[in-house]
Amino acid sequence: MNLTFDERLVAVGTGIRTVGQLTGEALAWIKRADKVLYVLSDPVSERLIHDLNPTGAESLQHFYVENKVRREIYEQMIQLTLGYVRSGRVVCLAVYGHPGVFAFPTHESIRRARAEGYQARMLPGVSAEDCLFADFNIDPGSAGCQSYEATDFLVNRRITDPSSHLILWQMIVLGDSTYRWQVDSPPAMRQFIARLTQQYPPDHVVYVYEASIFPGVEARIEPVTIAQLGQVRYTTMSTLYVPPCVAPRADLQLYQSLGIPLG
Template sequence: MTATTKGSLTCVGVGMMLGAHICPISRSHIENADIVFSAMSDGFVEKWLEQLNPNVHSLQSLYGKDKSRHKTYKEMVQTIVTAVQQNKKVVAAFYGHPGVFVKPAHQAIEQTRALGFDATMVPGISAEACLYADLGMDPGKQGCQHYETSQFMLYQRRIDPSAMLVLWQIGLAGDLSMGIGTTGVAERRLLLELLAEDYSLEHNCWLYEAATMPLMQPRMEQLPLKALLQAEINQHTTLVIPPEKSLVPNIQMRQRLKILQQQATNISKQDNNVIPFNKREKIQ
């Protein structure tokens, strides 16, 4: 009698560029899985996955024209978790990083663990990682803020124009239906109004699309914010707004830190003036 293996879930990211960005750990998980669920819109990626594991099931058909993405994500999670409950070694593969703007991956892991099964995530190369490389921008230089565009519009935010701002899913800006179609000029105009509170509309931004195939060039289109209204914006476009303002020194904090440093120097000077215990007797 063979002992039944317990089901498990691993969410992996295949990166942005077909076949080129996947890490060895993710590849090995895919090759050794009982079943691989693929949540990628690109048929080429699925064909490539099938070379690593013949048992690939696409979750793409769960999306629907007039269907909320919330419902689709719920169904994806249900499909993945059900397979784990059938004691299968399950891999769910997403493009980019499986934990970056991927609600179903996080939820599937949470639910799998709550049911007492093992669930892990393996990081992948995201659009964010690619944009730092292609646009030559370092998020550590002046800091960086990331928002999902509709969430950015629907909630109160404190934007810092001295840091970089990255808006994801700009193609779906202001979509209240949680659908899958791109929104139009009217929604973008409202987004611009919001951005105009912190930026000049003459300020240059980037429309960025990472290359997804070898030999393909990334789209890196620089334009003033005001030109966003007429620009071509796709589902896979990310908006990158470099800092418009310089960093402003925090004088008060600098002074307080200086005082701390001086106090520490004084204490160590005092310590050096104290005659060590083992030398005291010799001096007497």
């Protein structure tokens, strides 16, 4: 049987810092595709897409309009993507970061394409979380790690473990279902702080984090106490990292019975 690649839709990520984080297979699919539909965060990655595929590159950025409901934006992106797939083109959906991490249109486009009988695939990329582990020099294996979209964390009363790392995404739209470019204080910040202080002391130091998007540039890492979270500038790139505030409670009896050495 001959090797064939029958994918009609491939979702790829360009990484947070395209210079250095674009994977070889993402690059190959961008070049091979008939259409490259992209949502990117900087002019370097946009120029790169056009250089790699001059005739097929098409931005989806115009769907983003300030105050527009995000669900509506995503639906329009999905419809355009599937329209090209149905027309017989090989489509590459290229987004910044990882195409499967906080990227609803990529997941949903693949789901719907498969439901219609098309081969569709997602390729992993470098997400902001990957950058965070590297920039903070923390290992999710060391204390465990919980990761939530910030609004989801708040409104669904997610149960978190303060002995684990906690990562809260999309701070800029905390309590807001519309698209924003930059805000001084997200609308649900007061409730968010109240929620965090149920488990963490108000003076616990947390970090507003933004991975760098250019080579040679350091990440933005802004330490702030939980009580001061309302006084920080948030952008579309902002993630909140909450370090553990307590040690895990060891079950000494279980340690002993399993023969696991303490420490």
